[in-house]
Amino acid sequence: MPDYDDDSDLPPGDERPSKSAMKRHMLALQELGEALVALSDKQLAQMPIDDERLLQAIGEVRRINSNSARRRHLQLIGKLMRDIDPEPIAAALQALHTRRRQQDEAFHQLEQLREAVLAAGAEGVEQVMARWPQADRQQLRQLALQHRRETERGQPPAASRKLFRYLRELQALYGGAD
Numbered sequence: 001m002p003d004y005d006d007d008s009d010l011p012p013g014d015e016r017p018s019k020s021a022m023k024r025h026m027l028a029l030q031e032l033g034e035a036l037v038a039l040s041d042k043q044l045a046q047m048p049i050d051d052e053r054l055l056q057a058i059g060e061v062r063r064i065n066s067n068s069a070r071r072r073h074l075q076l077i078g079k080l081m082r083d084i085d086p087e088p089i090a091a092a093l094q095a096l097h098t099r100r101r102q103q104d105e106a107f108h109q110l111e112q113l114r115e116a117v118l119a120a121g122a123e124g125v126e127q128v129m130a131r132w133p134q135a136d137r138q139q140l141r142q143l144a145l146q147h148r149r150e151t152e153r154g155q156p157p158a159a160s161r162k163l164f165r166y167l168r169e170l171q172a173l174y175g176g177a178d
Contacts, residue, residue, distance in 0.1 A: 026079075026082070029078045029086060030075060030078030030081075032081060032086055033078050033080075034074055036077070036093075037062060046096070047089055047092050051080065051083065054077065054081065054084065057077050058077065061073040106171070110164065111164070113127065113167060114167055117144060117163065117167075118147050118160060118163070121144055122141070124144065125137060125141055128170075132171075132174050134173075134174055135170055140166070143166065144159075144163070146159035146162075147160050147163065
């Protein structure tokens with residue numbers, strides 16, 4: 001991380017970064033600090049942060065209700081982050097967000113599969129069987145039939161929820177075959 005406070009280590013002829021560049025860098029560090037504050041305790045524990053002062057400041061800002069005090073404390077976090085290498089933290093945050101996107105995508109794919117099964121009936125059951133040959137065909141058929149009955153009677157979609165839980169269980173046990 002460049003230290004913009006001291007010119008002594010700059011080679012002759014090299015210029016210091018402009019004030020605007022330094023401000024952009026400090027704002028980027030402050031935004032990274034804000035992202036850390038937004039994490040849960042469990043997620044924060046996964047971040048490679050060794051600086052106790054930074055961890056303490058993150059904990060304190062979570063308890064602050066006043067907007068101006070919160071803003072000042074976030075600036076303090078940005079200042080503390082100048083003393084550490086932010087790259088490992090940024091990489092860990094990116095990995096966390098990527099993992100969350102993948103989980104969301106898998107969830108939506110299961111929802112789409114459930115809707116396809118319920119819309120297609122027996123053909124939909126075969127889609128699941130093609131994806132997971134270990135699945136219980138009879139249970140899938142019963143859930144599809146139960147869903148159709150519930151829809152005809154105007155009842156809550158209990159079978160739809162059961163089917164989704166079963167598909168999620170299949171995915172957890174056998175993974176995605178796609």
